[in-house]
Amino acid sequence: MAAHMTPDEFRRAGYAVVDWIADYWSTLGERPVTSQDPPGAVAAALPPTPPERGEPVDAVLADLDALVTPGLTHWQHPGFFGYFPANTSGPSVLGDMVSSALGVQGMLWATGPACTELETVMLDWLAELMDLPRRFRSTGAGGGVIQDSASSATLVATLAALHRASKGRWRVDGLDRRYRAYTSTQGHSSIEKAARVAGLGAEGVRAVGVDPASQAMDPTALRAAIEADLAAGDVPAIVVATVGTTSTTAVDPLPEIGAICAEYGVWLHVDAAYAGAAAVCPELRWAHAGLERADSYCFDPHKWLLTGFDCDAFWVADRAELVEALTVMPEYLRNAASESGAVIDYRDWQVPLGRRFRALKLWFVLRWYGAEGLRAHIRSGVALADRFAARVAEDDRFELAAAHPFSLVCFRLVAGDEASAELLRRVNDTGRVHLTHTRVAGRYTLRLAVGSPSSTEAHVDEAWQLLSGAADELLAP
C-alpha cells in the first residue's frame, strides 16, 4: 500500500524535481514555444482512470516529459511575446516552494499571523518601491492585499463601490436599483465580467469612447455618460480607468477622470495590471499621475515583475469600507484577535474564504533582486521593445499601430488585415516565437510583448528576422 511520503523521500524526490526545473529552464529556448498537437492529444495519451496502486515520482516525471511538456504553451520561453508576459523567476519559485510546504491557510490573522503580516508589509514595500500615493499604505487608513488576478481586483472594487453607492444597503438588500460601471472601449474584458458577476449585466457597463490617436479614455465622453445615466435615474457606481490597456498599453488621463469621479462621488478603480510594474522606475511614473484620486488600484507582479502567477497587488484607500462590504462572521470563525479589531483578516478583502501564503514569493523576489534589480528588468524590457519598434519603423512594409511607452509594440503590415493575419500565422508556425493579435481602431494588429527574464536582444532580433522574412515571402509579387 502506498504510504505517506517521508521527509527523506521528499528530500530525494525534491532534488530530482529541482534538477528537472533547472534542466527545463536551460533547454527552454530550444523547444517550440507552442504545441502543434491537435485538441485531445494529451487527454488521449493519459489513462482514463487513476491507478489503483501508488507509483514512484520517477514515473510521473517521465510522463511529464513524454506527455505534458510537449503539449504546452511555454510562457517562460525567451521567444514568448504573446498577450502580456506572465513571468516567474528563480526566487519566486523558491518562495512558492516554501509556501506549498508550509500549507498555511491565511483566511484570518489568527490562522496565520505571519502570513497576514508579511503580506501587509510586502504591499507597503511595493507601494514604496513604486512611490504610490500615501493613502494606499497600511500605516494610514488604506492597505494592500494579494488577489489572484486583476479580474478579482476589479470585482472586489466593484463590490465595494456598489456598497458605497447604495449607502450601505447593498450588503443586505442587494441591488435595489440600476447601478452603472464605466470603462473605456479599451478596458479589459474582466471589467464587463465583474459587472456581470455583480449583477449589473452587460447593459450595466458603459463603454466610454477614446481619443483615436492615444486610445485613452475621453473624459468628456465619461462625463456625458454619467450625466445621461443620472438623467435616467440610474446610479453611477464605479469608473475603471486603465494604465496600460491590453490592446495597446494606452494610459487613461487619471487627473481628469479622478476629478470627474470626485465631482459625482463615484468610486475610481485604476487597473494597471501590466503597466503598473513600470513605476519601479522613476522615469516611468508619469503613467501614475493623478493616482492620488483613486479609491483602489491594482497591478500584477505576476506579469512584468518576476513573481509567478498568481499575484495581483491590490490597494484601497479606505480598508474599513472594503471590509464592511465583504465581511460575514459565522461562529466557527470567531476568535479573540478578530474581535479585538487590531488585526487584518484578509478573507474580508477578497471573494474566497481561503488563501495561500503568496507574500512569500514576493518577499523572495524583492530581496533577491533588490530595487535596483527590478528597475534593471523593467528598463531591459523597455529597451528591447524600443529596439524592435525601431526595426518596424525602418521598414516601409510595416507600420507601428500605437505608441510603445512600455514593453509592448503594436504593429502591422501596411498591406492590410489579411496580410497581417497571415503573417502572424506564418511566424507563429515556426515555433520559434509566439505573438498574439488585437484590433486597433478596427484594424488587425500584431502585438509583441517583452517580459521574460530570458528574452535578450538576440531573441527580439530573431523575432524581427522571422517577421521580415515572412513578409518577403508573403508580399513577393
Place this chain on the structure above:
Amino acid sequence: MAAHMTPDEFRRAGYAVVDWIADYWSTLGERPVTSQDPPGAVAAALPPTPPERGEPVDAVLADLDALVTPGLTHWQHPGFFGYFPANTSGPSVLGDMVSSALGVQGMLWATGPACTELETVMLDWLAELMDLPRRFRSTGAGGGVIQDSASSATLVATLAALHRASKGRWRVDGLDRRYRAYTSTQGHSSIEKAARVAGLGAEGVRAVGVDPASQAMDPTALRAAIEADLAAGDVPAIVVATVGTTSTTAVDPLPEIGAICAEYGVWLHVDAAYAGAAAVCPELRWAHAGLERADSYCFDPHKWLLTGFDCDAFWVADRAELVEALTVMPEYLRNAASESGAVIDYRDWQVPLGRRFRALKLWFVLRWYGAEGLRAHIRSGVALADRFAARVAEDDRFELAAAHPFSLVCFRLVAGDEASAELLRRVNDTGRVHLTHTRVAGRYTLRLAVGSPSSTEAHVDEAWQLLSGAADELLAP
C-alpha cells in the same frame, strides 16, 4: 547589480529549500502549533522598505526561520485539529513546484493545451474514484474544473443558476427581479457571501431550518420557503445543499432536496467541501445518495485529500450552460482553437481570467498514493475520530454534541458553555494542539478535526489527555 538567477544558481538554492522543507516537516511536531506573539510582532521585525540591493537566498531563509515560522499557525502540524484540515503532502508539493516553474497561464486551451487537458482528465479521474454520477464526466455534457475554493464554486454555481432562472437575460440585463438562494441554517458563510457578491444581498438568502437531531436541512421547510417566495413574486434560483456541514458534518437529505429542486426548476448545488473526499471509500458513499439530481457539485481535495490549497474540484452537469453564463470574448483572446468549439477554455468556468496549472499537484498525488493509498488515508482519519469520540463518550464530564460520520468530533463539557470555552483556551494555550469551536443548537461546542498525514493515534491520545487533564483542573471543587 542583482541579476536574474541562473538555472545553476536555482539548482543550488533549490536543494537548500528542499532541505529546509524536509527539516521543517521533520521537526514540526516539536513546534508550538500556534504563535503566542501579539498582533504586529512580525511586521515590526521586518524592515519598513525593500532592500536597494539584492540579497542571497541564504539571507532570506535565515529570516524565514527567525521571523516568519515562529509567527505562524502550523496547519500541517500533527496536533492541528482546528477548522477543517487543509493538508498537503510530499507529492502535492512536488507537483506544485513543477507548476510554479512552468509558469503556464491556462486561461485558454490555446495558452496551455496540456494544462487544460490534464485538468479535465484529473477531474474525470476523481469522478471515477468517488463514483460520482455519470452526468458530471467530461465524456458527456458535463465536466469538472479546479476552482480556488468552495467559496468560488458556490459563486460560480450561483451565477449559472441566475442565468438559468432569468431565462438567459441575466448576462445582459443583470438582476431584473428578486432572485432567491436557499441553504440550511448550517450552510457555510460562503453561500451568503456568494449571494451578496451576485447582488442578492443577505435578504436574498433563505436560511432553511434543520432537523434538531441531525442538523440536516428539513425538506419540508425548504418547500415552504420556496412556496412563500413564489407567492411573493420572487424567483427561486438556487438551493445549496451541504454534505458535511462546517459545524458538525451534517449531511442534508439530497434525495428529497433534489426532488424539490426538480419540481420547481431550481438549480441544485451540492457543497461537500470537506466531506466529499470520503467518497473515495465505498462504505462512505451513502453521503452522496441523491447526487444524481444535482446541477453542480464540489469538494476540496485541499481539505482531506492530501492536495495543497488551492484545489477545489467543481463539476457541472451541463457545461454549455455554465460557459454561456460566464463567457466574454474580446479580440485579443480570439484564437482558432476556441472558435472551433472543440476545446475547453477554462476561463469561462470561473470568475478570474488567469489560472495556474493546478492539475499537476492532483496528478502527482493521485499517482503517488493510488486509489488504495487515498482510501487508507480517509479510513485512518475516520478511525482516529472514532478513537477520540470513544474517549469522550466514556467520560461523564463530557458529551458528544453530534454524530461523527467522518473525521470531525464535536463535543463539550456537560458543565456548560463557559466551562467549555475555558477548556478550549487552556488546551490551546499548551501549544501542543489546536482545536476550534462552534455552536450547536446554541451551545458552545469544541471541534476536533483530523486530517493531517502526520497525525497518529499518539497525537489524538495526547489531545484527549490534555483535554481530560484541563477538565480535572477546571472542574476541581
